[in-house]
Amino acid sequence: MTRGTGGVPKAVVLGAAGQLGREVASELRRRGAEVLAADRSRADLRDTGGTAELAAAFGAGAVYNCAAYTDVDGCESDMDQAMEVNGRAPGRLAAALPSDCRMIHVSTDYVFDGLGRRPYREGDPTSPRTAYGRSKLHGEPGVLDAGGLVVRTSWVFGPEGRNFVSAIASRIGEGAPARVVSDQVGCPTYAPYLARALVDLACVGASGIVHYCNAPATSWHGFALAIADALGLSVPIAPIPSSELTRPAVRPAYSVLDTSRFETLVSRGIEPWRPGLDDYFERLRQGKAES
Numbered sequence: 574m575t576r577g578t579g580g581v582p583k584a585v586v587l588g589a590a591g592q593l594g595r596e597v598a599s600e601l602r603r604r605g606a607e608v609l610a611a612d613r614s615r616a617d618l619r620d621t622g623g624t625a626e627l628a629a630a631f632g633a634g635a636v637y638n639c640a641a642y643t644d645v646d647g648c649e650s651d652m653d654q655a656m657e658v659n660g661r662a663p664g665r666l667a668a669a670l671p672s673d674c675r676m677i678h679v680s681t682d683y684v685f686d687g688l689g690r691r692p693y694r695e696g697d698p699t700s701p702r703t704a705y706g707r708s709k710l711h712g713e714p715g716v717l718d719a720g721g722l723v724v725r726t727s728w729v730f731g732p733e734g735r736n737f738v739s740a741i742a743s744r745i746g747e748g749a750p751a752r753v754v755s756d757q758v759g760c761p762t763y764a765p766y767l768a769r770a771l772v773d774l775a776c777v778g779a780s781g782i783v784h785y786c787n788a789p790a791t792s793w794h795g796f797a798l799a800i801a802d803a804l805g806l807s808v809p810i811a812p813i814p815s816s817e818l819t820r821p822a823v824r825p826a827y828s829v830l831d832t833s834r835f836e837t838l839v840s841r842g843i844e845p846w847r848p849g850l851d852d853y854f855e856r857l858r859q860g861k862a863e864s
């Protein structure tokens with residue numbers, strides 16, 4: 574296993590075309606690690622043998638699994654695919670990796686029922702209410718049994734992805750009023766900050782389950798108001814109850830994660846998401862200026 578100038582081992586990033594995978598690959602490169610950034614065409618998570626061989630041939634000391642079937646509503650009608658990609662493949666792959674290569678696996682707040690009243694700790698009982706949540710929960714034990722790390726996160730937004738921020742920004746950017754649910758509370762998480770957290774955790778040799786998200790907790794409506802503020806727009810954004818939005822998968826009412834374990838492991842606090850929002854729009858502006 575070889576290490577970059579910052580002591581960060583060579584790494585394979587799976588799901589490297591996704592909003593988090595892109596950020597993990599650039600964070601690793603920024604720290605001097607050699608990276609094989611593999612999108613689905615290069616490494617399909619379901620192809621355990623091929624993906625493990627790729628990691629071994631590259632001499633990877635870590636595999637960051639940012640690949641997942643992330644269409645929460647789609648999972649409801651395609652549980653077989655959700656279980657294969659999110660549920661079975663991660664553990665199979667973690668077990669097939671060379672002994673000096675660890676899996677850093679990303680999971681979700683959806684493993685909880687969303688009925689809690691205080692931030693969820695790593696050891697709290699899980700009880701997913703969606704097919705996506707069940708499939709992601711199923712994926713955790715195999716990774717842990719193989720000595721890997723499972724990092725649960727929530728409400729991820731990155732400059733290179735389709736997410737809540739891009740959806741709201743495009744709606745209010747056209748001057749259209751928005752209606753956004755105000756009775757679901759969680760913590761937005763900026764993908765570049767999450768990428769840094771994953772690499773930090775890998776570098777301190779963390780294992781087990783760790784919760785990571787940004788602060789403070791807010792509702793989707795509160796987050797939408799912050800998006801409008803970051804864009805300098807004053808478009809009406811009305812709060813609505815979840816009951817006015819019918820979707821195949823029920824969304825958790827409360828999905829705040831307790832990040833104390835993360836903070837102890839890496840000896841720093843979690844980032845506020847608001848500067849992440851400003852950075853998100855700054856990066857979009859720079860991208861447009863360069864193209």
Ligand SMILES: NC(=O)c1ccc[n+]([C@@H]2O[C@H](COP(=O)([O-])OP(=O)(O)OC[C@H]3O[C@@H](n4cnc5c(N)ncnc54)[C@H](OP(=O)(O)O)[C@@H]3O)[C@@H](O)[C@H]2O)c1
Nearest residue numbers: 588590591592593613617618640641643679681726728729
């Ligand atoms: N987004 C959130 O709010 C959120 C919240 C909590 C946890 N997470 C977790 O965070 C991780 C990263 O999510 P994200 O937001 O970056 O999602 P994303 O943008 O949808 O990226 C997921 C990537 O996985 C790829 N993929 C799907 N099936 C694959 C397969 N069989 N083999 C290889 N690659 C495959 C997708 O490729 P295609 O485009 O080709 O399908 C996509 O590039 C996931 O584990 C997700 O469950 C996300």
